[in-house]
Amino acid sequence: MSEALRNLRVLDFSRILAGPFATMQLADFGATVTKVERPGTGDDTRSWGPPYDERGQATYFQAVNRNKDSIVLDLTDKHDLDEARKLATGADVVVENFRPGLMAEFGLDYDQLRPANPGLVYCSITGFGRGPGAGLPGYDLLIQALGGLMSVTGATDGEPQKVGVAVVDVLAGLFAATGILTALHHRNATGEGQRVDVDLLSCLLAALVNQASAYTSAGEVPTRMGNRHPSIAPYELLSCADSDLVLAVGNDRQFTALCDVLGAPHLADDPRFATNSARVQHRDRLRAELERRLVSGTAAGWAAALARVRVPAGTVNDIAGAFDLATGLGLDPLVQLPREDGGAVSLCRNPINLSSTPAVYRSAPPPLLGTKNR
Secondary structure: OOOOOOOOEEEEOOOOOHHHHHHHHHHHOOOEEEEEEOOOOOOHHHHOOOOEOOOOOEHHHHOOOOOEEEEEOOOOOHHHHHHHHHHHHOOOEEEEOOOOOHHHHOOOOHHHHOOOOOOOEEEEEEOOOOOOOOOOOOOHHHHHHHOOOHHHOOOOOOOOOOOOOOHHHHHHHHHHHHHHHHHHHHHHHHOOOEEEEEEHHHHHHHHOHHHHHHHHHHOOOOOOOOOOOOOOOOEEEEEOOOOEEEEEOOOHHHHHHHHHHOOOHHHHHOOOOOOHHHHHHOHHHHHHHHHHHHOOOOHHHHHHHHHHOOOOEEOOOOHHHHHHHHHHOOOOOEEEEEOOOOOEEEEEOOOOOOOOOOOOOOOOOOOOOOOOOO
16 A cells, blocks of 8 residues: 655654654655664663663653654764754754753754755754744653643642653644644645644643633633533443443433433433433532442443443453553554564554555664664
8 A cells, every 4th residue: 555645755853752753644645754872872762761671661751752763963063963964954844842942953953954955844843932932951851830730630639640651742742743734735835835833732622622711701710620521421430249340421312321321311300400411510429329339239240231231330440451452443543663673563554544555664762872763
């Protein structure tokens, strides 16, 4: 099968997560991505461990660097800097996430590259933009705190919590990839490249969706609600005989079906619970009514019974359980990427399924600095 981005050349100066995640999306669909790493240490995440695999490679680095070549360049060295400029001049896309202004000092910013490469799509990923916040360091935990995500994550009476994965970096990587592909579509029509600017704080604010619009449209400042939903009920964890059941009831039909399975059809006609708005208003009483019945069975048993009537319900899996579930559902979540030593590394596959130009998995993440995989 053909690769949708086969002829795309990407020069990737980024490191850690957001930028590498974006360029891996392009690499998965055929782009040639050359990862520029500093001498000696390379990408910071090469040393972010444990955990390490059986070869001593950091699994964090492996998560976002498959299908790429590695090249070692010291941008403070004139010869290496000349090589970097040559590569950038011939690239379709340049991606970087250095502090604002640093690439200009090397002559590698968009304004200095554009005259020699007018079709260049140049993506910069920053923490807080190129304005007054340019000097602020942008790490995911910090953005989660400053951007409000931690204020709505965690128990009502507990401390603010971060999400269990660097979700802001992942979101920024997805926004960056979308911006790059949009700019390339424009270039295909006009021949004109452009600059793509993505900052972590703006990405998080956009991703707050309904929590953000509660403030922007209604003037309400959301707070932590544990696993409850501000606008839907029941939408939370509920106690059963052995463990917790996840319920995500999104409409009145599902609630009626839930009540039937629990042997309490009258609850669906109770004015306190008959509509979603009423259920949200009386969520504490609703929880008590539901748990009083759920404790008579196991979480898995209730989940199976509710699934049969198409009520969204389940148990809380660990990561291994999540992969087992996806495998059992035929989603094929894992791919085996060949290594240069004849072995393979197992990674999560790209979730985008294209019928004519699917993702390709050519090579494992470069194990050593300066490794070429093609």
